[in-house]
Amino acid sequence: MNDQSNIPVTLEEIPFADLHISDLNPRKVVNDTSIATLAENIRAYGLIQNLAGFRDETGVGVVVGGRRYRALALLQDNERFQIVTVKMAPDQATAEYWATSENAQREALHPADEIQDFGAMEKRGATVADIATAYGATEAHVYRRLALAALPCPVIDALRSGDISLSNAAAFTISDDEKLALEVLENVRGHGESDHRIKKMLKPDAVKNSDRRAVYVGVEAYIEAGGRTSSDLFADEVLIDDPAILDELFGKKLADASGALIAEGWKWAEPINDSYIGWYQIDEMKLARIYAENGDLTEEQGQEYDALAELAEGDVLDEEGQAKLTALQLILDGTFTDEQKAHAGVLVYVDRSGKVQCETGLIRGTDKNAAIDAGVLTKSNHAGSTGTKSPISNKLRIDLDRIATGARQHAVLRDPDLLLALLAFQLSGKSGYTSVFGLHKDEVANTPTTEMAGYKLDERLTKTTQPAKFGSDMGRVFRAYKAKGPAFVMEEITRHLAKLLTVDEDLGAVIDKAVETDIRENFTPTAANFFGRVGGPYLVNLWCELLDLTEDHPTATTFAKLTKSEKAEKMEALFRDPELRKAHSITEAQAKRIDTWLPEGMA
Template sequence: MKHEPIISTVEQVPFADLYVSPLNPRTVFSPEGIEALAENIRQLGLIQNLGGLRDADGRTGIVFGGRRLRALALLQDDPRFATVPVRIAPDQDTAETWAASENHQREQPNAADEIREYGKMAARGVAVPSIAVAFGVTEAHVYRRLKLASLPAPVLDALKSGQITLSNAAAFTISEDEAHSLEVLDRIKGEGYSDHSIRQMLKPDAVRHTDRRAVFVGLDAYKVAGGRITADLFADQSFVEDVALLDDLFAAKLAEAVEGFTAEGWKWAETIPGSYIGYHEIEDRKLDRIYPQEGALSEEQAARYDELAELSEAGALDDAGEAELAALQSVLDGGFSEDQKALAGIIVYVDSRGDLKTADGLVTREDRAAAIEAGFLRASAHLADAAEAPKSPISAALKDDLGRVATGARQHAILRDPDLLLDLLAYQLSHGLQWRKPFGLGVEDVPNWPTTEAEGYDLDARLVGSRPRDMMGKDLAKSFRAFRQKGQDHGRGELIRCLAALFRGGDEHLAALIDKETQPSIREVWTPTASNFFGRVGGAYLNDLWRDLLDLSEEHPTATSFAKLKKGEKAAKLDALFSDADLRSALGVTETQAARIDAWLPEGMK
């Protein structure tokens, strides 16, 4: 069957007469990509014409070239783009065919080919901004691709053939050993390994920058000492290469800390290599523990403490009040006297987060008698020298079994008191008990607070309270009694608060069920503002959002005046649209538009 050629003409059409046709298949755009394309057109001109269909009003709807049209909208300060070359379709059927064909024939460049092309241009001395303009992409995109351009050729070949993913290839950028990289590549091609696993294969001996030793020493100090760091551009992490040097610096800084504690009057100070002190650490070394001498508050201070504590529990205490409460708590907690320090020591360690921690008030066997005489310890049959006691006929394994039986008996008994169990759970979740926690439960933080400015975020105060205070060295029995004396309502409130803060959803089916029951609403707690959202996206995005929310065409005066604003002014204007009733009234916002504004959420947040 012979097809007749399509007869069309290319005309110079005023930009103001152009709009995106409903036939145009592309509806989702990256604001940053549109801005990059606009700069490409500004510098290189419009290389490819747009295609459109003239409507009954004499305007032209663009059926292919929607991205170019949006980019041209950003260039209307340049008279070169006041008119645009458009291939005009002779009829509706042709326009529909063009739209479908343009979308179907569009082929994204293979990532490996794109990486190699960027690399060739950079090798010829072409600057990154020029590469970005030539390809109509952002400079950040070019920098990421150029990082990959230095990968061994077999890695890029594997990427092009689909044997590894782009993120897999990115993992190889941390390696400087090509031979080892190729060994790892042979192992993982086509096997679906995760990026994390590939990084571990490439750097089996390296330490991440989040390792407690690296955090404690500090990366700057490590680098000053001559340490090497490999950055992973794609995973926002770094690797410490000289582990032996890091260990030396870690040990030296710990030793310095020990010297500081002995200078404070402690009889001795030692370090342990681990990230926590288990109960066995003190028990195996047959150490006793003395506690700081409690302070006393005056009648006036005690009344003020109760007042501040009540406000703090309700989440209604400001920073000054929290500082005052902490000062009173410090007085109440007391401290070790010089006489106590002269008979006791301290164990120093670094926890999993890289923070320096201590277990203090520890008395050795040699100092027990003096500590008893001074009244810091009570005499006990257990204080007799172990060497004088006869060897126990009970083996360690039998002792362990008997301990398990005793634990079972305790569990059997406490099962009869559900209220006590719930109080204990509330107490553990709301206090930092470390290894002395009554339940064999572990918890982890579930982030619920933005990393930047939290303006416009009105979360329930019970979810944004301070972390449980450190209970190291505190009398837990005394503390728990005080906790229970506040009543069941307080205990249940703490339990509910902590459980809510730990909630993360579960799998998609369970999360959907919980959402159906609780009906969460993001806009109930979050409102987009200039600082928390609008100022963090591109100007073209703001233009589109302004028009969409107010049902404006591109040529509407309210839309064109908004588009001429600086980005900061646009962000402030949208901020006001979401919060200022007077502005809505001035703009004539309808009830439907107001409902749309009040329910609006960014893509991916719904």
């Protein structure tokens, strides 16, 4: 049937109970929420457009108006909708044509037309709810369209002509300055500018309420201080229009937080404007770090901690459990003593999420000597940057590093549980790019080129394991190895993990504190391993430093006249020979200085 111009139009009043959705109706998928919204529209304004149907054996099948039919089904408690006017098709061919044409030819309003109609309805007195019902839209959609309706007409015209997109038009709603809006419109018309770019042109200084400063200060506090805001309905955010006021409030609140920390006993607290403080910043500020005194959990608390941690790993820990886990973690992390706080300070900053964070336990350069004297800070043996060549050669530096590594490995043998925890730490990936163990084919060197002169380690770190013979049955070898029992296996794990230990300075400090690493327990400077490998002037200065001598003191001048090898031997005797110490009337303080002295750069 091609000629549809003379189709006879018949309207019939049909009881709703006699209607059904025809198989010819192409709409099979519907949204229940939109049907309910349409029902409210029909309840308020009536059925504006009739259904179209075709009579079949079971009644009248609806071929056009499937959504309207479903909406009417929700209104059958109202007599007004129990009889429905239906436009009837004279034959099946016409019904098929109507069913296809109705959906294929439907065209939604252009957004610009809808926006202006929303605005016109509001001016006529329609409420947001009225407009939402009339259009079958949500009230949130109506509010956004009304915000667009308030834009200057040239902006809406540009939307209608396609010079800007709908989201571009939405970006203009953040500004009440019509003159500026029209200037920006001319700059962006037809250029495909981003919404973000348009917003920055309209309000270059505005800050979002999601900015860390706004989150920390609070929008309400900002408004109370006289700050202005504007809303971006389309991005569901508030814009801070007076960033200077926000910065002032942010600085004051951060300063107050710093003051509160000083009131808690810290020597100083410095507010930092950055959103993150890394090790490099602490290093640039020449700050030393100390750590809180470790806390211990009771056996019962330890069991509870393990159970809660397991739940947390599985993301099934509730809020109460998280609070308990946090409290137990605080105990484990330990607390700073009053004496530590009296020498140290805090860097205070606000992170990207708007939460205040603290880098605690930091000691300024001017406070380091006092902290060392108080026993709060261990004296650093690293060479300062003096601009002069270090007396420690590179080869000697490597040997000293190996000795320090060996001493740490030696000390960590005392705590197998710590080693296993460190292993889990690295294997789990929680250590990130920080290496904990030398888990590769290369051995972690802990023996200097001078071998064991003046240097001793636990024999577990020096003994070797005889490998299985070439061609051996590895299954049989392993079964025999395993049969030695759990105690043997744990001893082997402890021994080999200790030999593989190699960490960075920060983690090394934590380990050293836990196991009380003492390099001098393993290493005594000798002519072979140190004194014979540095220059004569260095030895003269060290001799005077250790014995509290001036350069012109007879003991100092006598030492200076010795050959380099004689100086080295004399220094070794000072460290190892009680008779020499007695001959030089070494005081208790000098003896302690000699017994704890280490070359620069050894941790």
